[in-house]
Amino acid sequence: MNIQVYQSFLTVVQCRSFTQAAKYLNFSQPTISNHITALEEEYGVILFTRDGKNVYLTQAGKNFVPIAQQLLNDYQMSQESMRQFQKNKYSLKIGVSTQAINIYLLPVLLQIKKDFPELDIEVNRCMTVESTLEDAFVKKLYDFVFVHIDVQPLYTKRVQLWNQPMVFVTSRELYDAMQQNDDIYEYPFIAYPETEVYYKHLKSRVEFSRLKNFLTFSDSESVLHAVKQNLGVALTPRIKVERDLLEGNLVEFPANYSGNMPISVLYDYEFNFTLPSKRFLELLRASKERIRD
Secondary structure, three states: OOHHHHHHHHHHHHHOOHHHHHHHHOOOHHHHHHHHHHHHHHHOOOOEEEEOOEEEEOHHHHHHHHHHHHHHHHHHHHHHHHHOOOOOOOEEEEEEOOOOHHHHHHHHHHHHHHHOOOOEEEEEEOOOHHHHHHHHHOOOOOOEEEEOOOOOOOOEEEEEEEEEEEEEEEEHHHHHHOOOOOOHHHOEEEEOOOOOHHHHHHHOOOOHHHOEEEEEOOOHHHHHHHHHOOOOEEEEEHHHOHHHHHHOOEEEOOHHHOEEEEEEEEEEOOOOOOHHHHHHHHHHHHHHHHHHO
16 A cells, blocks of 8 residues: 555545645645545545535544554654665755745755755756746756746646745935835836846836836846945845845835745656655745745
8 A cells, every 4th residue: 555545644634625635735636535545445444424525534534543643654764764774865956947036945955954964955046937947847957946937837746835025125325315205117227137037027016118227137136236236226025135124225115016926846747756855845835834824
């Protein structure tokens, strides 16, 4: 019996829903149903009763919970015990569509390195979302890729992780020189090229025809540096400017110009998970819940 069916069973117990369990495990609902059916056929019992969307444990199901948990614990202990004998040198190759994603990613990478000290990790910044996807799913250069836009190529799995707040900022000096004007259309505008994901986000937030385009940079670091040099106003991930905002070096414009950009992780539908890559995905999901809370 595949150990995953026991995980599916315990997740249904926790979520009290086949649908929610499927979402949590990133499976389809029929897959979860098949796992439960396989267990019921294996043991010749009914584990759940269903009343519409509600799911209830039978007495057999209640008795099976500690058994399934023990089986999972034993399996995990066996994995840990055998890890010391493994000669495989694992690696984790990651592609990101923007540098700002690394800020969310770093705590997860620090933890995975603690769990797997010998793990080789490589993170590359790709030029565009399109090139990120091509490198990952056509050229097969990456195990996981992180993107900002709502996209999912065929034969891939996607897990939405974090919402990245985006804000318009300018320097305190320029803001004061403009008599603390909160209208971004009155300022010189520092832009991104059309291929940049931030450009696409801009189109949903502002009227391009009204912007006084002054400079265009291909990366957010150069844009932010130009802002700090009093050259204009720009859109930037809030997480990159929080200290400057707190210290008063930069000024954030009103919320109606801002918004959130979702960050998702994508991987191949038939990806061959190793212990580190499986743990990596678990840590990402835990990070999602921690940041949301």
